[in-house]
Amino acid sequence: MTETPPLRVAIVGAGPAGFFLTDKLLSATDRTVSVDLFERLPVPYGLVRFGVAPDHEKIKAVTRTFDKAATRTGFRFFGNVEIGSHVSVDELRQHYHAVAFTTGAQTDRQMGIPGENLAGSHAATEFVAWYNGHPDFRDRRFDLSAERVAVVGVGNVAVDVARILCKSAEELATTDMADHAIEALRASQVREVFLLGRRGPAQAAFTTPEVKELGELEQADAIVRPEEIALDPLSAAQMEREEDKSEHRKLEVLAELARREPTSKPRRLTIRFLVSPAELVDDGTGRVKAIRLQRNRLVEKNGAIVAESTGVAEEIPVGLVFRSVGYRGVAIPGLPFDERTGTVPNVGGRVVDPATGKPIPGLYVAGWIKRGPSGVIGTNKPDAAETADAILADAASGVLLDPPATSADLIATKVALRQPELVTWERWQKIAAAETAAGKAAGRPRAKLTTVPDLVAAATMPG
Ligand code: NAP
Numbered sequence: 001m002t003e004t005p006p007l008r009v010a011i012v013g014a015g016p017a018g019f020f021l022t023d024k025l026l027s028a029t030d031r032t033v034s035v036d037l038f039e040r041l042p043v044p045y046g047l048v049r050f051g052v053a054p055d056h057e058k059i060k061a062v063t064r065t066f067d068k069a070a071t072r073t074g075f076r077f078f079g080n081v082e083i084g085s086h087v088s089v090d091e092l093r094q095h096y097h098a099v100a101f102t103t104g105a106q107t108d109r110q111m112g113i114p115g116e117n118l119a120g121s122h123a124a125t126e127f128v129a130w131y132n133g134h135p136d137f138r139d140r141r142f143d144l145s146a147e148r149v150a151v152v153g154v155g156n157v158a159v160d161v162a163r164i165l166c167k168s169a170e171e172l173a174t175t176d177m178a179d180h181a182i183e184a185l186r187a188s189q190v191r192e193v194f195l196l197g198r199r200g201p202a203q204a205a206f207t208t209p210e211v212k213e214l215g216e217l218e219q220a221d222a223i224v225r226p227e228e229i230a231l232d233p234l235s236a237a238q239m240e241r242e243e244d245k246s247e248h249r250k251l252e253v254l255a256e257l258a259r260r261e262p263t264s265k266p267r268r269l270t271i272r273f274l275v276s277p278a279e280l281v282d283d284g285t286g287r288v289k290a291i292r293l294q295r296n297r298l299v300e301k302n303g304a305i306v307a308e309s310t311g312v313a314e315e316i317p318v319g320l321v322f323r324s325v326g327y328r329g330v331a332i333p334g335l336p337f338d339e340r341t342g343t344v345p346n347v348g349g350r351v352v353d354p355a356t357g358k359p360i361p362g363l364y365v366a367g368w369i370k371r372g373p374s375g376v377i378g379t380n381k382p383d384a385a386e387t388a389d390a391i392l393a394d395a396a397s398g399v400l401l402d403p404p405a406t407s408a409d410l411i412a413t414k415v416a417l418r419q420p421e422l423v424t425w426e427r428w429q430k431i432a433a434a435e436t437a438a439g440k441a442a443g444r445p446r447a448k449l450t451t452v453p454d455l456v457a458a459a460t461m462p463g
Contacts, residue, residue, distance in 0.1 A: 006032040006074060007395050008403060010096040012083050012332075014039035015046020016062065016377045017367020018102035020384035023069035028392055034074035034408065036096070038087070041135065042080040042423040042455040043431060044070075046104060048377065049448075050134040053160040054175035055167065057445055062377055070425050078415055079423030080456065086418045087411070089334040093362055095407040097400040098391050100349075100364040101335065102384070105327035105342060105373040111152060115280030116323070119143075120288035124151065124161045124324035131164060131185075133178030133450035144188040146319025150291045152277050154197035155205035158324035159214065162193045166220035166267050176439065176446045192268045193220070194316060196291075198276040198307045200298055201228075201254050202235035202242075207376075208250040211271075215257050220267035224258040228273040234298050234305050274298075275314070276307055280321055290317045327373035335363065343372050349387030350394070362401035364391055427459035434458040 009025055011018050014037050025033045043049060045063055052059045070077065083089060092099045108123035110116060120143055129137035149165055151158045164172070169186035177185075197204055204211075214222045229251070231239065242248065254271070262268070275293040283289035292315050296307035329344070331337035336345050336354050344365045345354045351363035366387040367380050375383075394400050404410070416422055423431070431449065435458075438447035449455045 004031070005405060006034045007098070007391075007400075008034050008036070008096045008408060009391060010036050010038060010092045010099045011102055012038045012092075012099070013046065013102035013104060013367070013369075014044040014077070014079070015102060015104050015367065016048060016066075017104070017370075017380040017384050018046070019044075019066035019069050020381045021100055021102060021366045021388055022075065023065065023072070024385050024388035025391065026069060026072040026074055028388075031392060031395060032074070034076075036076045036078060036411070038078045038081050038083060040080075040082045042421075042428075042452060042459060044077065044079065044428060050129055050132045052132075052377075053128075053164065054132065054172065054177035055163070056160075057175065059377065060445075075425070076412070077423070077425040077428060079428060080421050080452070081415055081419050084333055087415055089332070091411070091414070093401055095403050095411040096362070097395065097403060098362050098364060099401075100366060100387060100391065101332055101344065101369055102365070102367045103330070103332060103369050105329045105368040107328050107330055108323070109326040109328050111277050111323050111325055113277050113279050115282060115288065118280050118282055118288045119286050120146065120319055121280050121321045121323070124153070124157050124322040125327060127161055127322055128157065131177050131181035133181070133448040135450060135452050135455070138178065138180060138450045142184070143320055144184055144190060147189050148192045148194070148316070148318040149190055149320040149322070150194045150196060150277075150316060150318045151322045151324055152196050152291075153205075153324035153326070154195055154271070154273075155324060155326065156207060156210050157327075158195055158322075159206045159210045161322050161324060162195050162269055163214060163217065165190050165193050166217050166269050168219050171218065174443055176444055176448055178448055178450050180450065190267065190320075192270065194318070195269065195271045196275050196277065196293065197271070197273045198296060199305065200232065200235050200273050201251055202231060202238050202247075203298075203305060204250065204273070206250075208246045208253060211250060212253050214269060214271070215253065215260075217265070217267075217269065219265055220269045221260070221262040221265045222257050223262060223268060223270040224254050225272070226258040229254050229258055232298050234300055238305060274307065276309070277323075278313065281315065288319060288321055290315045291321055327368065329369045329372070332369070336360075341372055344369055346370055349390045361394075361399055421456045421460070423456070423459045430461055431455055431458045434461070
């Protein structure tokens with residue numbers, strides 16, 4: 001009897017979705033699977049390394065699950081390999097039964113207001129990538145001599161940015177925040193941070209533990225205006241329908257903050273609601289000097305509660321603005337893309353041709369590039385499981401691609417020739433060990449290497 005050859009899957013993007021997909025595929029019981037996980041950077045974990053806030057170390061424990069997946073039989077890691085430059089999508093299709101993209105949402109959304117591109121106006125996602133030591137962002141500069149900062153949006157990314165701006169360098173120095181960011185934040189003159197929500201507290205995207213943490217900051221008083229958290233009839237009705245206790249608790253947390261008298265902490269974090277950004281004001285030299293806001297009321301439109309301008313404007317003087325209005329997926333050459341949602345059109349993880357609605361054989365997606373930038377890290381587990389099930393079902397019904405038997409060796413040789421600085425899983429272990437050792441002396445979980453040459457040097461260190 002001839003043995004069925006392993007099902008060979010290429011996964012592009014070693015973030016949470018890529019690892020959950022790897023784990024699910026490699027734990028299949030009715031079919032032997034091998035996974036080659038490709039990653040553009042020399043390091044794995046995606047947003048767990050470059051998105052999760054440095055002072056939220058516990059959330060990063062999920063990497064233990066990822067490391068376990070990497071020890072499963074059939075796993076190979078191809079780090080520092082860029083699809084489109086070291087290997088093409090077409091080549092992947094020739095060498096694997098299935099190719100899954102877990103590339104996330106690599107850019108940010110814009111506010112679409114005048115002045116958005118002035119100096120001092122940045123995407124929050126870039127600030128996050130910078131303080132987390134992402135090699136592509138380590139040379140960014142943020143003018144932390146500004147005393148007042150606006151963060152537009154009230155999602156968890158906005159909360160992360162506001163919290164980090166309100167912490168002292170001493171608090172951050174025990175985390176794995178990139179050294180360059182700790183030093184820049186040590187010199188920070190920021191005294192007041194405004195978190196700006198366009199709708200009301202009942203519609204705020206941040207989650208309850210995150211907003212609670214804002215009330216527990218050592219260095220900053222959290223301020224909420226009672227009149228801005230009073231529920232209008234639409235929000236009151238929304239809360240009456242709301243069964244999630246955590247959403248009710250969120251309003252209690254905000255109400256408790258609104259009752260507080262400010263103490264004399266050195267910084268202030270003001271959480272505002274019902275204000276939309278209308279314009280960033282130029283100081284005459286091309287820098288931001290203020291954010292112009294329009295006050296809103298809530299109205300119902302097509303069944304949703306949306307913000308509508310009251311016609312009343314206000315201006316807050318700020319020297320720095322972070323727009324935190326959501327991430328956005330980037331098109332993958334060779335794959336269809338939905339510009340409106342910033343995702344790859346798919347049905348349950350199977351990439352579909354938008355013209356016919358039919359699956360394109362052998363192509364799959366999981367994570368944010370599949371469903372958009374929503375949910376927490378754990379949300380990617382069931383999401384990836386759905387894609388894994390689709391791949392396994394398609395394998396069983398024989399509708400996958402048909403690579404030659406020698407393709408596993410062929411692709412590995414090709415990639416190694418084209419990228420001599422390939423980071424295998426073994427080499428990543430060397431980077432991880434170097435970072436952990438460097439962090440240990442300072443009581444930090446790790447001291448991150450933040451340039452590709454430094455990462456590659458650690459990966460290829462003899463011994
Ligand atoms: P998000 O949760 O979608 O929040 C985006 C925010 O931007 C919302 O408050 C939204 O308001 C606002 N917004 C959008 N367009 C706007 C505009 N033109 N003007 C003003 N405000 C605008 O996105 P995110 O904060 O980037 O987070 C992405 C995902 O990662 C979320 O699922 C989040 O929970 C997750 N995450 C989790 C953690 C954690 O667990 N600690 C940390 C970071 C991120 P509307 O609601 O009115 O649209």
